[in-house]
Amino acid sequence: MKHIQLLLLLFAAAWFTSCSKEDDLGPIEDIPGLGGDSWVQGPLDKWLYDTLTAPYNIAVKYKWDQFEFELNKTLVPVKEEKVIPVMDAIKKVWINNYIAEAGLTFFKKYSPKFFILSGSASWNENGTITLGTAEGGRKVVLYLLNDFRTKGMPGYQPSDSVTVKQMFHVIEHEFGHILHQTVMYPQEFKQITTGYYTGNWNNISDYAAHQDGFVTAYAMSGYDDDFVEMISMMLVEGKGGFDAIVNSIPPEGSINGVSQADARARLRKKEAMVVDYFKTVWKIDFYHLQAATRHTIEQLLY
Known part of the structure; x- marks a missing residue:
C-alpha cells in the first residue's frame, strides 16, 4: 500500500510541476468540440425550430460533424440551401400524411427525433450505396441530399424524381422498422x-x-x-x-x-x-x- 501511495504522490507532483503558471494551456472552451456546437442562429435554424422542433420535437443537424457518420466513409456536408426544401418535403409527404391518418399523439410517440443530413452518398465496399440509416428508432441519417431537386427548383429534371423518391423510400422504410419493432x-x-x-x-x-x-x-x-x-x-x-x-x-x-x-x-x-x-x-x-x-x-x- 505504501508503494502505491508513493507512486500517487510522485504522479501528483509531476502533474503540478508540468502544469505551472508558465505553461498556460488556455481556457478549456478554446478546445474545439469540448464546448459543444455553437454558431449564430439564423433564419434556417429558426425555420427548423418552428416547423419541426417545436411542434414535433424533431431536431435536424445539418452542420458538419464527422462523428455522426462512419469514420471510414468519404462524405461531404449538405448544402444549406437544400435543407429547407428537403425537410419541407419530408413534412408534407411523411409527417402530414401520418398525422392525418393516425393523429398527432401517434406520430409524436413513434417518430424518430433526430435527423442527420449528408450531402453525398455513402458507398459500401460491395458497391452498394447506403441512402439512409436509423439507430434505435430515434435517429435517422439521410445521404445524397445535395442532389435533391423537386418541381420548381433550379435545374430540376424528371430524372431527379428517382433521387427524391429514394429519400422517401428510406424514411418510410425506417419508420416501418420502428412500427414493427414496437x-x-x-x-x-x-x-x-x-x-x-x-x-x-x-x-x-x-x-x-x-x-x-x-x-x-x-x-x-x-x-x-x-x-x-x-x-x-x-x-x-x-x-x-x-x-x-x-x-x-x-x-x-x-x-x-x-x-x-x-x-x-x-x-x-x-x-x-x-x-x-x-x-x-x-x-x-x-x-x-x-x-x-x-x-x-x-x-x-x-
Missing part, C-alpha cells in the same frame, strides 16, 4: 417466401426479385426488411405503382423453378398482410394513407 407483424409473413432470403441480394436485380415474390432485391435480405420494403414501396409508388410491379411478372410459366403465378400470389399475400397489420395494430387505413402519400409525392415531382 408491435411485431404476424409470423405468417415469414412463411410466404421462406428459403428465398439471401445475403447476396445486392447481386440480384429488382426485376429478378419480383419473379421470386419480393418487391425489391433488398427485401430479400431478411424477413424484417422484406416487411418494411413492402410498406415503403407501396406508399412511395402508390397502388398503381405496386400493381405495375405485380403485373410485370409473367402470369404463366416458371423462372428458376418458381411459378410466376405463385410469385404474383406471394406479393399479393404480403400486400394483404401489410394492410391488415396497419388496420389491426395501428387503426390506420393503409390504402387511404397510400393514396395520400402518393398524391403528395406527385405534387412535388410532376
Whole structure:
C-alpha cells in the first residue's frame, strides 16, 4: 500500500510541476468540440425550430460533424440551401400524411427525433450505396441530399424524381422498422417466401426479385426488411405503382423453378398482410394513407 501511495504522490507532483503558471494551456472552451456546437442562429435554424422542433420535437443537424457518420466513409456536408426544401418535403409527404391518418399523439410517440443530413452518398465496399440509416428508432441519417431537386427548383429534371423518391423510400422504410419493432407483424409473413432470403441480394436485380415474390432485391435480405420494403414501396409508388410491379411478372410459366403465378400470389399475400397489420395494430387505413402519400409525392415531382 505504501508503494502505491508513493507512486500517487510522485504522479501528483509531476502533474503540478508540468502544469505551472508558465505553461498556460488556455481556457478549456478554446478546445474545439469540448464546448459543444455553437454558431449564430439564423433564419434556417429558426425555420427548423418552428416547423419541426417545436411542434414535433424533431431536431435536424445539418452542420458538419464527422462523428455522426462512419469514420471510414468519404462524405461531404449538405448544402444549406437544400435543407429547407428537403425537410419541407419530408413534412408534407411523411409527417402530414401520418398525422392525418393516425393523429398527432401517434406520430409524436413513434417518430424518430433526430435527423442527420449528408450531402453525398455513402458507398459500401460491395458497391452498394447506403441512402439512409436509423439507430434505435430515434435517429435517422439521410445521404445524397445535395442532389435533391423537386418541381420548381433550379435545374430540376424528371430524372431527379428517382433521387427524391429514394429519400422517401428510406424514411418510410425506417419508420416501418420502428412500427414493427414496437408491435411485431404476424409470423405468417415469414412463411410466404421462406428459403428465398439471401445475403447476396445486392447481386440480384429488382426485376429478378419480383419473379421470386419480393418487391425489391433488398427485401430479400431478411424477413424484417422484406416487411418494411413492402410498406415503403407501396406508399412511395402508390397502388398503381405496386400493381405495375405485380403485373410485370409473367402470369404463366416458371423462372428458376418458381411459378410466376405463385410469385404474383406471394406479393399479393404480403400486400394483404401489410394492410391488415396497419388496420389491426395501428387503426390506420393503409390504402387511404397510400393514396395520400402518393398524391403528395406527385405534387412535388410532376
